[in-house]
Amino acid sequence: MDWLREHPEVKTIRVAASDLNGVARGKRVPARFADKLLTEGTKFPYSVLNMDIWGEDVEDSPLVFQAGDPDGLLMPTERGFMPMPWLDAPTGLLPLWMFHPDGRPYDGCPRQALARVMDRYKAAGLTPVVATELEFFLIDDSKFGELQVPPSPRSGKRRTGAETLSLRALDAFDRFFTQLYDGCEAMDIPADTAISEAAPGQFEINLMHQPDPLKAADDAWLFKMLVKGIARRFGFAGSFMAKPYDVFNGNGMHMHFSILDAEGNNIFDDGTEAGSPMLRHAVAGCLRAMPGSTLLFAPHENSYDRLVPNAHAPTGIGWAYENRTSAIRIPSSHHKARRIEHRTPGGDVNPYLTVAAILGAALNGIEDRLDCPAPITGNAYDHDLQQLPGTWAGAIDCFEKCPDIRCIFPQHLIENLLMTKRQELHYMAELSDAETIELYLDTV
Structure with a gap:
């Protein structure tokens, strides 16, 4: 009060x-x-x-x-x-x-599902430290079925080219970003760096790491709400839709995490660049659960347009050091900050289910002392890797059959999600491409 x-x-x-x-x-x-x-x-x-x-x-x-x-x-x-x-x-x-x-x-509440995973970590004397990176598009959707970069509130001009890490692109929407950061401050959302991304009108904002995965998921959920709301004040859409444009890269929600023991030590840190055996167990757990988790990382029909080769989104189930073509990346950093970056989730995910799926899979790997395959080098798309489910229907089936999913989530939530996604799969077949965009642009 x-x-x-x-x-x-x-x-x-x-x-x-x-x-x-x-x-x-x-x-x-x-x-x-x-x-x-x-x-x-x-x-x-x-x-x-x-x-x-x-x-x-x-x-x-x-x-x-x-x-x-x-x-x-x-x-x-x-x-x-x-x-x-x-x-x-x-x-x-x-x-x-x-x-x-x-x-x-x-058990059917997504936030309760994440709390359930956190109870497992607490019982093991462990605390995950979580950060998210959220990509989104600013889009002029004033004409049905036609999307384009909105005119800059500052100059009135449209920038139609990709401007990766461009200050000019950020400055063109400075009024929007000023209001967005003010909103984050007021809502206690720890928004850090903003960059322009690889597609026209696409941006990414990092939310700072914190030793409270429930708050990290709250922040991501509230941040998506805030971006959409502030964008509409300026007359355009702020969209986390996985792939609004056929010809440009899609939106991701990359998640970084490390794990602290009861003394506050990072269990992924062994003083080397390679990281500890615990890091490799956690990676192995994430890899094993990835086919079954794909429905949570790519929950909508449009999500699978993003997961295609050579589009800065993973398609194969592999891991690597300092390699953005892999599904799981170990970023270069000081050894004390050794962490895992999971690059599979799209911007259209439910943050609670995504964070729960990743942390739950990592803990499964640690508890089972899973062996990790060798890290890949070079372009992951050129490797002969097991592939993520390539269709929405395939991902639904993998989710239903996955033992790791049944370990992470309560059966009630699994059954509810399966029924929901199969109903959506059925009725989405009736929509045109323009109607699909209209549906997903603001809702996800």
């Missing part, structure tokens, strides 16, 4: 939780009822966290008619209230996650 007392101008609140697709589902509430929200929470049907990408119920879901569409209990996360800088009226946002009415965590 301190935040609301400090902001008496706030008259309305949004309460929101992430569904399986990472879409924010919630309610608008007058600020005078904030005390009740904090102490008693609010209620949504369980099925709300299991809707398809259109916001429709999943047909034949046991959560809907079979069970009577009962309510779960939504309680505030540790985050508390924060502003929504993209709205005209001063408004507070209260992030939520779902429980059963008796207080048990609800």
